[in-house]
Amino acid sequence: MATDTQIRIGVMGCADIARKVSRAINLAPNATIAAVASRSLEKAKSFATANNYPESTKIHGSYESILEDPEIDALYVPLPTSLHVEWAVKAAEKGKHILLEKPVAMNVTEFDKIVVACEANGVQIMDGTMWVHNPRTALLKEFLSDSERFGQLKTVQSCFSFAGDEDFLKNDIRVKPGLDGLGALGDAGWYAIRATLLANNFELPKTVTAFPGAVLNQAGVILSCGASLSWEDGRTATIYCSFLANLTMEITAIGTKGTLRVHDFIVPYKETEASFTTSTKALFNTWVSPPSEHTVKTELPQEACMVREFARLVGEIKNNGAKPDGYWPSISRKTQLVVDAVKESVDKNYQQISLSGR
Amino acid sequence: MATDTQIRIGVMGCADIARKVSRAINLAPNATIAAVASRSLEKAKSFATANNYPESTKIHGSYESILEDPEIDALYVPLPTSLHVEWAVKAAEKGKHILLEKPVAMNVTEFDKIVVACEANGVQIMDGTMWVHNPRTALLKEFLSDSERFGQLKTVQSCFSFAGDEDFLKNDIRVKPGLDGLGALGDAGWYAIRATLLANNFELPKTVTAFPGAVLNQAGVILSCGASLSWEDGRTATIYCSFLANLTMEITAIGTKGTLRVHDFIVPYKETEASFTTSTKALFNTWVSPPSEHTVKTELPQEACMVREFARLVGEIKNNGAKPDGYWPSISRKTQLVVDAVKESVDKNYQQISLSGR
Numbered sequence: 001m002a003t004d005t006q007i008r009i010g011v012m013g014c015a016d017i018a019r020k021v022s023r024a025i026n027l028a029p030n031a032t033i034a035a036v037a038s039r040s041l042e043k044a045k046s047f048a049t050a051n052n053y054p055e056s057t058k059i060h061g062s063y064e065s066i067l068e069d070p071e072i073d074a075l076y077v078p079l080p081t082s083l084h085v086e087w088a089v090k091a092a093e094k095g096k097h098i099l100l101e102k103p104v105a106m107n108v109t110e111f112d113k114i115v116v117a118c119e120a121n122g123v124q125i126m127d128g129t130m131w132v133h134n135p136r137t138a139l140l141k142e143f144l145s146d147s148e149r150f151g152q153l154k155t156v157q158s159c160f161s162f163a164g165d166e167d168f169l170k171n172d173i174r175v176k177p178g179l180d181g182l183g184a185l186g187d188a189g190w191y192a193i194r195a196t197l198l199a200n201n202f203e204l205p206k207t208v209t210a211f212p213g214a215v216l217n218q219a220g221v222i223l224s225c226g227a228s229l230s231w232e233d234g235r236t237a238t239i240y241c242s243f244l245a246n247l248t249m250e251i252t253a254i255g256t257k258g259t260l261r262v263h264d265f266i267v268p269y270k271e272t273e274a275s276f277t278t279s280t281k282a283l284f285n286t287w288v289s290p291p292s293e294h295t296v297k298t299e300l301p302q303e304a305c306m307v308r309e310f311a312r313l314v315g316e317i318k319n320n321g322a323k324p325d326g327y328w329p330s331i332s333r334k335t336q337l338v339v340d341a342v343k344e345s346v347d348k349n350y351q352q353i354s355l356s357g358r
Numbered sequence: 359m360a361t362d363t364q365i366r367i368g369v370m371g372c373a374d375i376a377r378k379v380s381r382a383i384n385l386a387p388n389a390t391i392a393a394v395a396s397r398s399l400e401k402a403k404s405f406a407t408a409n410n411y412p413e414s415t416k417i418h419g420s421y422e423s424i425l426e427d428p429e430i431d432a433l434y435v436p437l438p439t440s441l442h443v444e445w446a447v448k449a450a451e452k453g454k455h456i457l458l459e460k461p462v463a464m465n466v467t468e469f470d471k472i473v474v475a476c477e478a479n480g481v482q483i484m485d486g487t488m489w490v491h492n493p494r495t496a497l498l499k500e501f502l503s504d505s506e507r508f509g510q511l512k513t514v515q516s517c518f519s520f521a522g523d524e525d526f527l528k529n530d531i532r533v534k535p536g537l538d539g540l541g542a543l544g545d546a547g548w549y550a551i552r553a554t555l556l557a558n559n560f561e562l563p564k565t566v567t568a569f570p571g572a573v574l575n576q577a578g579v580i581l582s583c584g585a586s587l588s589w590e591d592g593r594t595a596t597i598y599c600s601f602l603a604n605l606t607m608e609i610t611a612i613g614t615k616g617t618l619r620v621h622d623f624i625v626p627y628k629e630t631e632a633s634f635t636t637s638t639k640a641l642f643n644t645w646v647s648p649p650s651e652h653t654v655k656t657e658l659p660q661e662a663c664m665v666r667e668f669a670r671l672v673g674e675i676k677n678n679g680a681k682p683d684g685y686w687p688s689i690s691r692k693t694q695l696v697v698d699a700v701k702e703s704v705d706k707n708y709q710q711i712s713l714s715g716r
Contacts, residue, residue, distance in 0.1 A: 154600060154602055154604075155603060157515060157596070157598070161612055163614055207571075209569070209570055211567070211594055212710055213586070213592060213594040224592070226513070226596065228570065228571075228584065230570040230571030234573045234582070235571070236571040236584060238569070240515070240596070242513070242612075244614065245513060245613065245614060246613055246615055246638075247617070247637070248610070248612050248637075250610060252606070254517075254600075254606050255603065255604055256602065257521070263648075263649070267646055269647065269648045279604065279605070279606075281521075281604065288605065350710065
């Protein structure tokens with residue numbers, strides 16, 4: 001049941017991921033699904049039914065129509081990446097706050113157009129990276145910031161792979177140049193890049209260099225690639241992403257005094273709790289101790305935590321005259337910048353790309 | 359107590375690592391310590407006492423002298439890397455079998471001289487990489503070769519780091535250009551490279567490219583570096599090694615159907631057992647299951663398994679007229695080749711190095 005304090009969200013597009021986020025909107029105490037749009041009224045209607053949308057949900061048969069709906073505060077936009085710039089700009093111009101699926105755009109130039117439109121219209125934008133909203137992530141950051149237990153970061157390695165089946169590799173929008181044309185890099189790589197940036201307090205690397213051996217499909221879409229990142233002071237990182245290898249979701253961060261490992265950083269093994277392990281000052285000359293495991297309970301699934309945070313920020317703007325929070329677009333932009341640099345390096349035969357001044 | 363069937367090993371040099379290997383020789387049922395040499399008789403004597411050498415152990419005050427000892431079958435050589443070529447060649451020429459510490463040489467050209475001398479004199483050579491002799495390693499290989507549980511290898515990431523203290527970073531032979539001049543790459547990197555080669559059935563990569571951001575000391579010795587390796591068919595690997603980061607010893611291998619993780623591959627957390635985890639056909643759309651843990655009991659510590667295998671091969675030659683086993687020098691050579699390529703890439707500003715024809 002919608003209440004006055006709930007942020008009314010419209011779902012713009014009926015992608016697979018919209019099912020998970022629809023459930024999350026339903027679970028978030030401060031948000032409600034107010035409308036859904038597809039390019040056909042029929043499709044929107046059956047999506048609403050299949051996903052237990054409230055009776056009151058308005059059904060729109062076009063994206064234009066949902067933008068004009070005065071009874072929604074915000075839009076969740078899971079459209080193919082190539083459509084983000086057009087529809088996110090239009091949404092901002094209509095004063096709708098935006099929860100935008102990742103990758104946020106085909107490149108940072110497109111994303112900057114979205115940000116300009118959001119700033120001009122005073123709307124909040126946040127990308128759909130769920131895992132950063134898991135309560136576990138705050139504890140990971142706490143460990144990584146601990147000068148005693150972790151020390152200074154030296155390297156962070158992150159990877160996200162899953163094995164797409166024949167149908168996926170032939171038909172999914174993530175392998176189509178005109179749709180989610182950034183392929184495995186924009187999809188899986190986005191998460192790994194976000195993890196390396198998070199471990200580096202979102203300081204951009206100095207250089208990004210893709211590994212020789214990226215796999216592209218016949219249409220030129222990346223199916224698998226990796227890259228190394230380096231910072232001025234000697235910190236390094238590697239990322240790896242693939243649609244061709246068994247599901248693996250790792251963060252290994254190594255500091256001068258400690259090591260952090262997460263094996264399920266994108267989708268935790270359990271919905272109600274999430275774990276990670278840490279080692280501190282492991283000495284090689286004495287016997288090596290196994291790492292300690294830490295478990296964090298999660299009140300809501302991480303995607304509902306994401307919606308709750310987004311709706312909280314929108315509520316602050318709507319009800320209390322607050323300004324949009326600049327943190328979320330700033331980390332989206334940095335993630336996109338590194339995605340772009342990896343792609344550029346792959347395109348330029350694995351040349352080292354400098355991020356200075358970007 | 360020495361028996362007739364035991365291989366009589368001389369320890370040539372009293373490095374720190376020689377303590378661990380001396381204990382291993384004592385533990386191996388088919389080997390015994392017969393002699394020890396240092397550049398001074400005093401040092402050799404006190405090393406023998408400190409390490410509970412048998413009363414009968416002959417004490418040599420020079421390396422030349424132990425080479426002439428007719429009552430030893432083999433030499434364990436933990437000398438600084440820069441001395442390997444000289445003393446291993448001399449040992450081979452005296453008909454002594456050689457257990458040689460890693461890295462086996464300063465470069466593959468030097469190692470080839472050692473191999474030529476070993477072949478000419480019919481002696482066995484094996485390098486001192488202990489972890490490959492842990493019974494766990496056979497099970498890792500079994501999983502990696504399993505077309506159902508693991509599928510085809512897509513990528514393997516391995517790292518070995520430990521934080522050297524101030525004294526280590528100033529005085530250890532591993533930071534001195536004239537001694538173990540390959541630094542962290544020859545020491546820690548050796549293990550990570552061996553792990554990536556093992557996962558690739560010792561097929562050499564097509565290219566090796568160091569990551570920008572290697573850290574060298576003022577004398578030009580590598581303290582920290584990483585590299586990506588790529589194979590013709592799209593397989594990739596990364597290695598990372600460092601003297602500047604908390605102790606971490608990881609292998610993550612990802613195949614089309616499975617994932618393998620080892621967190622203590624170089625020195626297992628326990629001496630009597632060793633573990634690893636595997637996941638198979640983890641599906642992203644259903645709920646993700648945690649990996650399964652596998653534990654392998656070890657009858658002897660892995661370093662004693664190494665000595666036992668070395669002594670077994672020497673015994674076959676000595677007692678049964680067998681030929682030296684070519685597998686061990688062949689994998690030493692391949693590991694050294696990749697070490698050399700990473701160093702070359704670092705030296706050439708992170709240029710991609712082709713291994714074709716090497």
